[in-house]
Amino acid sequence: MSSPELSEVERKGVNSRINSALGGLIWLNREWAIVSGEDLQTEAIQNLISLWDLRDYAAMKQILMLLQKTAPLRSTIFQGQRATKSSQKDAQKLHDTLCGVCHVHNYGVSHHLPAYDLWKISSRMSEGEFLSRLLNGVRGTASNALANPLTVSDIQGLMWLYLSRTKE
Numbered sequence: 001m002s003s004p005e006l007s008e009v010e011r012k013g014v015n016s017r018i019n020s021a022l023g024g025l026i027w028l029n030r031e032w033a034i035v036s037g038e039d040l041q042t043e044a045i046q047n048l049i050s051l052w053d054l055r056d057y058a059a060m061k062q063i064l065m066l067l068q069k070t071a072p073l074r075s076t077i078f079q080g081q082r083a084t085k086s087s088q089k090d091a092q093k094l095h096d097t098l099c100g101v102c103h104v105h106n107y108g109v110s111h112h113l114p115a116y117d118l119w120k121i122s123s124r125m126s127e128g129e130f131l132s133r134l135l136n137g138v139r140g141t142a143s144n145a146l147a148n149p150l151t152v153s154d155i156q157g158l159m160w161l162y163l164s165r166t167k168e
């Protein structure tokens with residue numbers, strides 16, 4: 001969050017992305033509860049949002065650690081290795097016609113909400129972190145207005161594309 005490589009305006013953008021991600025958590029949790037049959041974690045997430053308003057990072061971290069235990073992201077479902085040949089092809093097409101149109105920026109640009117090069121960001125973080133960003137980033141924001149258009153096999157394809165395949 002305080003990376004020195006970010007420009008001032010990007011730094012402000014990070015704040016709005018966190019706001020958007022926190023809103024996204026409610027949606028993700030709802031999806032998760034349907035799939036897992038477990039209880040919703042609405043109260044914990046509401047607390048998290050209130051603590052973000054107070055910028056109480058220590059308390060936020062505690063809730064997040066608890067949520068990771070009570071509502072874990074089952075990342076193996078989304079692994080790129082599971083992508084079939086046809087979802088690999090679909091992911092490539094999706095990138096060429098949609099994602100790649102916006103995701104072209106490098107770090108340090110003077111944009112409020114830059115859409116970074118997805119190969120570059122995937123190479124800078126763990127697979128789990130990239131998956132979380134993918135689930136949240138593609139979920140759709142005011143800026144890209146994509147309303148959860150992706151299926152599990154789409155996500156597997158995109159994980160394959162951005163993590164397993166190197167850019168030519």
Ligand code: HEC
Binds near residue numbers: 099115137
């Ligand atoms: C209309 C432009 C646009 C399109 C199309 C688009 N994105 Fe994005 N995306 C953005 C912007 C802008 C952000 C950053 C701002 C934000 O997080 O709201 C973003 C954020 C993300 C993030 C989070 C990155 C991070 O730093 O956490 C991921 C991952 C992502 N997009 C993947 C995709 C994929 C995959 C597609 C294609 C299915 C796609 N996006 C299509 C504009 C776009």
